[in-house]
Amino acid sequence: MRIINFVESVIIVSTDTVEIAAEGETVQVEVETNVTYTVEIPEADRVWLSIAETRAATHKETLTFIAQANPNTTYRYSTVNLKDDSGLVAQSILFAQKASGYKTVHVETAGTLENYISADEKEKLIGLKLTGKLNTFDYDFMRTMSALESVDLAQIDNTTIPASCFKESTVKTVILPLNLEVIPDNAFSNSSITSIDIPSTVVSIGNNAFDNCSLLAGNLLLPNDLQSIGNNAFRLCGKLTGNLHIPNSVINLGSYAFSDCSFTTLTLERGITTIPKYCFKLGKSFTGNLIIPDQVEVIKEHAFYSSPLMDI
Structure with a gap:
């Protein structure tokens, strides 16, 4: 009072x-x-x-x-x-x-998320903020939540998320764990995700991690300590734009990793020794010149197929 x-x-x-x-x-x-x-x-x-x-x-x-x-x-x-x-x-x-259709849940024991969500909430919740510990059973349960559009995982204790955890999901927004180390294979492939912020702690992005995420839009900022980008990691992400900067820390770059995207400029740092096949295929929005670092020893077939870069 x-x-x-x-x-x-x-x-x-x-x-x-x-x-x-x-x-x-x-x-x-x-x-x-x-x-x-x-x-x-x-x-x-x-x-x-x-x-x-x-x-x-x-x-x-x-x-x-x-x-x-x-x-x-x-x-x-x-x-x-x-x-x-x-x-x-x-x-x-x-x-x-309070927000409509939004709920915050602390999962004390991994695998028990379903115990905190009522049958009515399972059908109606739009947003979900999670803390605590999760495992594959919790991600599988989220797949059954038909109205879910937003998932906030920033404060969970896990440093990993399961492979294919949001594959073909209709969820539009996912805030990744702040201490995440790996984005695994197929994590978001063919999903409806519209944006992504990759935590600075991530060192590896798996094969097909964001493959064919046709609604994923805007700039892509890769962490400074990222070491590996898998095959097809961002293939067919046609709404990704702006400058694509491959950090110096990246030593492994997969085939088709950024094919069919809409980046306008490309910056390659000195960590890469091989540019794999079709890596930047159909990068039709690229403009200007590209400087290939001296450390690059191999440029495989069709690495820049149908890319309008003025000079390489």
Whole structure:
């Protein structure tokens, strides 16, 4: 409970923070005051948050706020001000509404995720944030969650994820574990993923890891300590654009690794000794010149097939 004094004026509210259910609800805040005041809801928030006309002309009253359902997969917030007669903010109340279809679960024992998700949530959850420990049974269970679009794995304890864990998945967004070391074979192949941030701890990207992720878009930033990029790792990721920079740490580059992508520039560092076949095939968006490092000993057949690089 907070008390704010303005000379002889007093406004007391029962709480200055209110959490609202995602499906919307009516919430009440008790006010005790000896001044006339107004309640100001930000104009942009009035589409989902309003106040009922139930205020009494007494010194003790209850403000009733009505919140509509939150259709988003993220929290939304509104700060409501109580102003005195002079227009000064005498008190503020923060309203925080939970996300729709979003749940945070701590999995204490690997393989038990299904125990934390009800049958109704299994069909309706859109977003899932996980902590704790996971194994293949947990990833298999996520595959059965038909509405799932977003998975946040940033805070799980594991340094690995299973092979094929999101293969052919309809999940659009995955935040990878912050301490992940390997993105395994087929991890996201043929999936609906739209973006990816690869943690700085990753040293290996497996075969077909992002093969044919046709919705994967934007720039691709490879970690500075990355050592290996497998065959077909980013093949047919036609919406990947910008500069493709292969770090100095990379010593193994697979066939077809970046074929049929839309990168505009290519930078090769000194770690690579062999450029494998079809590695940059159909890189039709490449522009400018390409400098091949002196350390490269072998350029295999069709490595730059149908690529418009001006000079190599």
